Amino acid sequence: MADNPVSPVPVAPAGLSRRAQRFIETEGIRVHRQDIRPHHDAWIEHGIPAAEIERATAFQDRWGGLALPTAPFYEGGPRVLDADCPEETPAEGWSFPAGDCRVSMAYSFMIGPDGAFGIDAYRWTPLHASTDGWVESLALAAHAQRWAETITRIKGKAVESLDLNGFEPVPEVQGVTDTWWRGRDSLIALYRGEAVGLDAPQCLEAHAYNGLDEWGLHGG
Incomplete structure (x- = not known):
């Protein structure tokens, strides 16, 4: 080519x-x-x-x-x-x-x-x-990694227990199987794609970015 x-x-x-x-x-x-x-x-x-x-x-x-x-x-x-x-x-x-x-x-x-x-x-x-x-999801992850006070990775069955009450979806990432959620001072990324695509629940993973201010939550 x-x-x-x-x-x-x-x-x-x-x-x-x-x-x-x-x-x-x-x-x-x-x-x-x-x-x-x-x-x-x-x-x-x-x-x-x-x-x-x-x-x-x-x-x-x-x-x-x-x-x-x-x-x-x-x-x-x-x-x-x-x-x-x-x-x-x-x-x-x-x-x-x-x-x-x-x-x-x-x-x-x-x-x-x-x-x-x-x-x-x-x-x-x-x-x-x-x-x-x-x-958009890559940009949001890079932004959250820069501004979060703490980052927590949650894997497997523990992901299903995440409480998203008080969170709202982040629309710009156009989530289908993977989604982002915005809370009062935190962002959560839910990665379900491998678990669904490979029929492997152990591949479920979430990343929680905590301690974000207004800029860290939105920033663009």
């Missing part, structure tokens, strides 16, 4: 929170992204619908070549956001890769039929309703 030269300093796509924009522009790196347009005709010949190729192309135009700091879960997330050839599964429909894993893993990162960002393991498991939501 041909590479498109771009500036290594990324410009954040439109529509993100100010926090996510700052995160991309100060912590991200834009590498040479692959141009998937030359493969359009060959993919059509292999039976891939034009609409699915257009979805992958739109993803690549918005996110392709963006390398972000490691995620606090999922072994860091994709090394670089990068679309590739769409593929079909009978149960879920058409999806396409969102980028290679940083290490060898039991699942891959995919963009699902409805645009959700998720993992494909034993089953397709959407984590966030869009890639925007995934990036």
Whole structure:
């Protein structure tokens, strides 16, 4: 595939929170992204619908070549956001890769039929309703790690006992299987994706960020 030269300093796509924009522009790196347009005709010949190729192309135009700091879960997330050839599964429909894993893993990162960002393991498991939501979650995690007085990691069955009374969901992360919750002086990230996708309840994990002031809770 041909590479498109771009500036290594990324410009954040439109529509993100100010926090996510700052995160991309100060912590991200834009590498040479692959141009998937030359493969359009060959993919059509292999039976891939034009609409699915257009979805992958739109993803690549918005996110392709963006390398972000490691995620606090999922072994860091994709090394670089990068679309590739769409593929079909009978149960879920058409999806396409969102980028290679940083290490060898039991699942891959995919963009699902409805645009959700998720993992494909034993089953397709959407984590966030869009890639925007995934990036917002990374930005929020980096922000919370910086400003929290304490960070507590909760694993396995203990996650199911978390009391979220008085907490409200954080809408910008567009949580599906994974969600963020905001309380009076704390943020909680619930990572359910591996537990659901791998049918492994022991993989449930939550990160509680405590001792946050108004800036630490919102900050963008």
